[in-house]
Amino acid sequence: MTQQHAWFIEHVEAFALRHLEPDEERSFRDHLERCAECRKELDRIERELAWLPMGVKPVTLRPGLARKLSRGVLGEREPVWRRVVPWAIAASVALTAGTIALRARADARNAAAQLAAASQALDAARDTLSVLRNTRKVMHAAVQMDGQEGGITILADPVSHRWNVVVHDLPQLPPGEHYQFWFITDGGMVRGTEVHTNLEHPAVMTMGMPKEGGNVLGAALTVEPAGTSSGPPRGQVLAHLML
Amino acid sequence: MAAASESPAPRGPLTLERASALRERLVARDERALEELIALATPWLLGVAQGMLSDADEAEDVVLDAFRILWDRVDTLSDDQPGLMAWLLRIVRNRAIDRLRARRRHGLRIERAQRSGVLGGEYDEPVTPNEAAHPGWHVHESVHAALRDLPEDQRTAVQLAYFSGLTHSEIAAQLAIPMGTVKTRLRLAYGRLRQALAPLKDWV
Numbered sequence: 501m502t503q504q505h506a507w508f509i510e511h512v513e514a515f516a517l518r519h520l521e522p523d524e525e526r527s528f529r530d531h532l533e534r535c536a537e538c539r540k541e542l543d544r545i546e547r548e549l550a551w552l553p554m555g556v557k558p559v560t561l562r563p564g565l566a567r568k569l570s571r572g573v574l575g576e577r578e579p580v581w582r583r584v585v586p587w588a589i590a591a592s593v594a595l596t597a598g599t600i601a602l603r604a605r606a607d608a609r610n611a612a613a614q615l616a617a618a619s620q621a622l623d624a625a626r627d628t629l630s631v632l633r634n635t636r637k638v639m640h641a642a643v644q645m646d647g648q649e650g651g652i653t654i655l656a657d658p659v660s661h662r663w664n665v666v667v668h669d670l671p672q673l674p675p676g677e678h679y680q681f682w683f684i685t686d687g688g689m690v691r692g693t694e695v696h697t698n699l700e701h702p703a704v705m706t707m708g709m710p711k712e713g714g715n716v717l718g719a720a721l722t723v724e725p726a727g728t729s730s731g732p733p734r735g736q737v738l739a740h741l742m743l
Numbered sequence: 744m745a746a747a748s749e750s751p752a753p754r755g756p757l758t759l760e761r762a763s764a765l766r767e768r769l770v771a772r773d774e775r776a777l778e779e780l781i782a783l784a785t786p787w788l789l790g791v792a793q794g795m796l797s798d799a800d801e802a803e804d805v806v807l808d809a810f811r812i813l814w815d816r817v818d819t820l821s822d823d824q825p826g827l828m829a830w831l832l833r834i835v836r837n838r839a840i841d842r843l844r845a846r847r848r849h850g851l852r853i854e855r856a857q858r859s860g861v862l863g864g865e866y867d868e869p870v871t872p873n874e875a876a877h878p879g880w881h882v883h884e885s886v887h888a889a890l891r892d893l894p895e896d897q898r899t900a901v902q903l904a905y906f907s908g909l910t911h912s913e914i915a916a917q918l919a920i921p922m923g924t925v926k927t928r929l930r931l932a933y934g935r936l937r938q939a940l941a942p943l944k945d946w947v
Contacts, residue, residue: 519910
């Protein structure tokens, strides 16, 4: 037995239990690749002390953790997906059905225009689904409006820098007002899109980041008076979400 | 794909036959078997990870990693390798140590280990009925007794090394003793523990 091998044999237990310094661990791993005796000894120690971690008491799982773990292992999405994906699928089906209906009814003169519009709608649906597939961050805020409890949910794709924004369960506003989506940037509030929604029809929008304003830090939803198409928010702030 | 359920851990004795069947079902990609294993093993795995990391979110990440690795590799585990639970415990502990070292906040880590410790102060705490009903509790009792029976200086060394993830040199600095003394205490302690734990068998 060489002096070097003697050191490894002496420290195999410390290696098995992770007590060595990082550089010693690296040396040990290199040695293990060519030393059957140390591998055998390592295996024996790991077996003999396999149950030592169970000296720690078990903990009571928080509600939902077991479900989260099984979803995490199986690659399933978080519950918010279960709420949003059906909308996107329904939208795609409706668009497809609409396309077929349009095609059936179209006469020779407007068929091309209708098909182009349907194709555009399908592209939009594909875009929505693409963002859904690549979502890595989900933001949600509850919104109270006229006694109704609705919400705004943002599903962010960090690769394409596009968002799916869902505004749901909010009442239709009276004439003269509209819901307005805003980007919060480090250069200030940047106007996004008007949001057309009511209690029966959630608004589902896919949008890219604004070209002005700098880095996007979050988003807000306000009620704005009709006719304001530029400038900072003037109306009631319903919700804001920060990344 | 089967829906995940929030079912409680299956009660009753875990026989070797049942453990073997669970493994076979996992190899067959039975998602219900995965849910059963999660229900059985997570209280113990989370206990280890939380004790070492002192961070519930990180601990859950570590446990999730372990189940993912198991799910991906269960068909490569040979029959002569340790059982699923022993394998998961080792993965969780190793991952937790990796995270502790990645933090590079040894001062905080040592302070935490000293302040609370995974095992510190637990020896005389009463056992609640819920705890005792966990499958695997008999293993915990045996390990706990083996640790309790160690001389105090050896038990402290094991706590810092094994349950808090400190290296020899960190323990020596923490206890203000020579590194050779740390090694000796640990060697003696693990010798006793190996003898005491030898009769324990796989239960998952």
